[in-house]
Amino acid sequence: MTSLVDRTSATTVLARCDALAVCSEHPEHLDRAHLTPALAAAHRLVEPWMAEAGLRTWRDQAGNLCGRVEGREPGLPALLLGSHLDTVPDAGRYDGMLGVLLAVAVVERLRDRWADLPFALEVVGFTDEEGSRFGSALMGSRALAGTWDDAWWDRRDADGVTLADAARAFGLDPALVGTAARRREDLVGYLEAHIEQGPHLEEADRSLGVVTTIAGAERFVVEVVGEARHAGGTPYARRRDALVGAAEVITFVERTARASGAIATVGRIDVEPGAVNVVPGRAVMTLDLRAATDAERDAMRATLLAGIEELCTARGLTVHVTSTHAAPATPCAPWLRDAVRAGVVATGDALPLELWSRAGHDGMAVAAVTDVAMLFVRCHDGISHHPDEAVREVDVAAALDAFTAAVLAVADDVAGRA
Incomplete structure (x- = not known):
């Protein structure tokens, strides 16, 4: 032309x-x-x-x-x-x-x-x-x-x-x-x-x-709550480290999504109290989930949220997940x-x-x-x-x-x- x-x-x-x-x-x-x-x-x-x-x-x-x-x-x-x-x-x-x-x-x-x-x-x-x-x-x-x-x-x-x-x-x-x-x-x-x-x-x-x-996309805020304690005085067996739990969540999200047709990304994480000598008591991260169809997205959401709950429970942590955006x-x-x-x-x-x-x-x-x-x-x-x-x-x-x-x-x- x-x-x-x-x-x-x-x-x-x-x-x-x-x-x-x-x-x-x-x-x-x-x-x-x-x-x-x-x-x-x-x-x-x-x-x-x-x-x-x-x-x-x-x-x-x-x-x-x-x-x-x-x-x-x-x-x-x-x-x-x-x-x-x-x-x-x-x-x-x-x-x-x-x-x-x-x-x-x-x-x-x-x-x-x-x-x-x-x-x-x-x-x-x-x-x-x-x-x-x-x-x-x-x-x-x-x-x-x-x-x-x-x-x-x-x-x-x-x-x-x-x-x-x-x-x-x-x-x-x-x-x-x-x-x-x-x-x-x-x-x-x-x-x-x-x-x-x-x-x-x-x-x-x-x-x-x-x-x-x-x-089809959905976005979440994932809050992992543990207990902030002295980094030197708290034995590993007594720790409820929110950041370590969040790290496991991040690798689980990537591993699970890579094995599927969906895409999941943790794009941001904030840690409290954020001191060099304190076991983190709280970690808040974002999760972005996308798939070609709503059915694929929803199936991956169910898999990820169940896995996140299981990982956090095993470490004595509590987790709260809030959906902040959804688009079909x-x-x-x-x-x-x-x-x-x-x-x-x-x-x-x-x-x-x-x-x-x-x-x-x-x-x-x-x-x-x-x-x-x-x-x-x-x-x-x-x-x-x-x-x-x-x-x-x-x-x-x-x-x-x-x-x-x-x-x-x-x-x-x-x-x-x-």
Whole structure:
């Protein structure tokens, strides 16, 4: 597929990713959280690019940046294309942003075809996919899907600023957040291109992959309680060392998950009292659990929690487990997945690689209001959420071709059904 104008080339998409990386709260590294001046700066860059592509732009009352072009007649339901514009702290420059900029380029590539499309095209740059500022991910896409929770307005960031006050400072009206919600009948579906955030495409020497499902995830806080006593005066037989028990829990979690298809990670541990000469009396850790299906995730949860209880009891420790987050697995809609597969085939890959996404994405939230599907793009060494995040121009060019072809495949499907 030949680029129509330079703005639809992989070179331009990557140059725009570089320009966006300057929009940061910190000059030394990329950090662009929800409702920050850095996010506003990113909007000021992306909005003119959307307008150049022919999109009518607006920012909804959740803070998402949106654009729309009409199809063969005004007011048709829209096919959403996009990803997110916020980042984690010390981020790479492609997670989320690449998908938004590919979507803009696809719309412009199809400029001569808009009048033939049986739907409108919309691009959305979601905010707060990462959840790094207020601790609740996907707030932008949840607002669009109509699943906003007003309890979030009272959440505070590390500086004590409430979400409601941050929204007002960003130029939003919390009372109008409901206007960001879309109706199911106004949408055709949602397609997202995203770096893989894993090594499977690179290991298979493939540029692109078709996502089958987005992981079902659950997060826990695991509190192990023993007894803090003098490190010198307490014999081993009398110790109830919470940290040693937690260490056994960590190795058990890894060993058990590695033998399955699930993924479990202890990402943080805090120990009390934390003195060099005191047997630890309390250890609190996080546990992140993911699997391709809810059934696999739930089975692994039962296995892990039973094993953790048994390990702690054997050491005279008590354990308390609290679930802090749960998200169901999100299967990609077969008909949209077929369109993405057709897009990859159009690039010359006759047997596209199918992968389940171990990471979460905005599609998990958008699935509450419309069908979703995803295209994965090879990422060097699978590194993500890190400044070393890198993609190759040849893979971005393939993604641009595949994403464009996928939109046309969706158009053929919708027109055929009509």
